[in-house]
Amino acid sequence: MLNRSLSKKRKSFEVLMKILMLLSVGLTASLVLFLLVYVLVQGIPNITWELLSTKPSYLTEKIGILPDILNTVYIVIATLFLVLPLGVGAAIYLTEYASNKKMVGIIEYAAETLSGIPSIIYGLVGMLLFSNNMGTCLMAGALTLVIMNLPTIMRTTQESLKTVPQSYREGAFGLGAGKWRVVRTVVLPGCVDGVITGCILSVGRILGESAALLFTAGFAHALNGIIDGLAAPGATLTVALYVYAKEQGEFGVAFAIAAILMVLTVLINFVATLVQKYFAKRRSL
Amino acid sequence: MSNIISVKDMCLWYGEHQALKNINIEIPKKSITAFIGPSGCGKSTFLKTLNRMNDLIPNVKITGDIRYEDTDIFSPKVDVNHLRKEIGMVFQKPNPFPMSIYDNVAYGPRTHGITNKIQLDEIVEFALRDAAIWNEVKDRLKKNALGLSGGQQQRLCIARALAVQPKMLLMDEPTSALDPISTSRIEELVMELKEKYTIVMVTHNMQQAVRVSDYTAFFLLGELVEFEKTDNIFSQPQDKRTEDYITGRFG
Numbered sequence A: 001m002l003n004r005s006l007s008k009k010r011k012s013f014e015v016l017m018k019i020l021m022l023l024s025v026g027l028t029a030s031l032v033l034f035l036l037v038y039v040l041v042q043g044i045p046n047i048t049w050e051l052l053s054t055k056p057s058y059l060t061e062k063i064g065i066l067p068d069i070l071n072t073v074y075i076v077i078a079t080l081f082l083v084l085p086l087g088v089g090a091a092i093y094l095t096e097y098a099s100n101k102k103m104v105g106i107i108e109y110a111a112e113t114l115s116g117i118p119s120i121i122y123g124l125v126g127m128l129l130f131s132n133n134m135g136t137c138l139m140a141g142a143l144t145l146v147i148m149n150l151p152t153i154m155r156t157t158q159e160s161l162k163t164v165p166q167s168y169r170e171g172a173f174g175l176g177a178g179k180w181r182v183v184r185t186v187v188l189p190g191c192v193d194g195v196i197t198g199c200i201l202s203v204g205r206i207l208g209e210s211a212a213l214l215f216t217a218g219f220a221h222a223l224n225g226i227i228d229g230l231a232a233p234g235a236t237l238t239v240a241l242y243v244y245a246k247e248q249g250e251f252g253v254a255f256a257i258a259a260i261l262m263v264l265t266v267l268i269n270f271v272a273t274l275v276q277k278y279f280a281k282r283r284s285l
Numbered sequence B: 001m002s003n004i005i006s007v008k009d010m011c012l013w014y015g016e017h018q019a020l021k022n023i024n025i026e027i028p029k030k031s032i033t034a035f036i037g038p039s040g041c042g043k044s045t046f047l048k049t050l051n052r053m054n055d056l057i058p059n060v061k062i063t064g065d066i067r068y069e070d071t072d073i074f075s076p077k078v079d080v081n082h083l084r085k086e087i088g089m090v091f092q093k094p095n096p097f098p099m100s101i102y103d104n105v106a107y108g109p110r111t112h113g114i115t116n117k118i119q120l121d122e123i124v125e126f127a128l129r130d131a132a133i134w135n136e137v138k139d140r141l142k143k144n145a146l147g148l149s150g151g152q153q154q155r156l157c158i159a160r161a162l163a164v165q166p167k168m169l170l171m172d173e174p175t176s177a178l179d180p181i182s183t184s185r186i187e188e189l190v191m192e193l194k195e196k197y198t199i200v201m202v203t204h205n206m207q208q209a210v211r212v213s214d215y216t217a218f219f220l221l222g223e224l225v226e227f228e229k230t231d232n233i234f235s236q237p238q239d240k241r242t243e244d245y246i247t248g249r250f251g
């Protein structure tokens, strides 16, 4: 009798837990969905060809976000161009050459910690280090982003270097290949997926960054080529979103930018999954 | 000089642990030598010492003298990459690179500076023929080597090792991951290869040692207990421990 009521109690408890969990899943899903739909509904009607293809003008009082789009592209290119060789090089050194494993452990730990620091701190340091010397410009922003993304690229490359089987290295050394040849021909091709994953993650972070860039790259909307653009202050899309919403109260434009960023983020995640699937398939061959 | 390798009083430590004790052995040219002995007795360790693959492991200490063709292999004058070109290696698990069959075989020659396409084609064909796999792969040289069966992969690895034209081939249990048919193909192949190369082969299979090898070395707990002509060691072992091992009393 006692047992029976106990098991009954237990059963109703199970059912209750299940309902609660279903509720939290439902709430989470609908929140995400609401956010997505809300931003898209508010944003998409405001996206016009004119908005995408012009720069803002005080004369006509029209707003265009072409400079911000270009600035974003420039800063992504400049950052990746600098951070890739540095990060991949450091990763190769740490996994393939460094013999002091304790030191490697410390550096890995430091990198892990660095990637968790709030970006506004990077902004502050970047401002003192770069903007105060070279002026507020996209390049100063890019350099700040390099520091910020270096740990990411380094860690993802390192992780994928570690998945290259030791037997490949042994095979190559056994044929009389020198260290650099082994690294270049056998190890590096095996870490392409890590590098690409790192790049995609970094692009995502750069797109989403505002705090660090407000300090260092400024928020001008001038239309420039890549060279002049990097030397001049400029807003990326995310910074422009902040400026239009907060300083100018242009919520239509802000939502248009938000919708664009949202679509880009979804796209980047999609590409990241595709890349990972592709390499997983190639590896299991 | 009919010995290609001559080892005197060689000891090896992994950190504090002594894995090889006072090894003395002379390996004759153009012959097949089998290393037998229970697991952990140091066969692989000794094999990897001969082409200095142990250099890759941190904290290895070696004393004593190893000569390859009368050269001290630990002398600072020795180019270890050249040593490994002369003394090739085939591993227990087939380890082709994740590239085409052709590129696998051409890897070694390219490493040592051969870039001429015609010359490379020749070397690749000769190595694949010597490894008795040419007929199976000649129509798919551009295909990824990882698509081959285990036995084919191992023969490809042998071809890859042959392509740098070594004098000697170290094989660490080359058939232990393979089925019986692939195993007997590799055994036949090894017996043909001794016409041109000196072969040292680790095996856990006594029958294989008897079938294939000319000489047998029996290792136990880091010591080389007995080294003799294969026929002698299996018919009248000198050491009690060898006898116990080959008659299956331990191991």
Ligand SMILES: Nc1ncnc2c1ncn2[C@@H]1O[C@H](COP(=O)(O)OP(=O)(O)OP(=O)(O)O)[C@@H](O)[C@H]1O
Pocket: B014, B017, B019, B037, B038, B039, B040, B041, B042, B043, B044, B045, B046, B057
């Ligand atoms: N990298 C290493 N670091 C430390 N100790 C090692 C290392 N490799 C081997 N050893 C030790 O050295 C001894 C000999 O190992 P080895 O691999 O040479 O044996 P083996 O005769 O080839 O055995 P098996 O038949 O199982 O392959 C063992 O006690 C092993 O634990």
Ligand SMILES: [Mg+2]
Pocket: B043, B044, B045, B172, B202
């Ligand atoms: Mg072994």
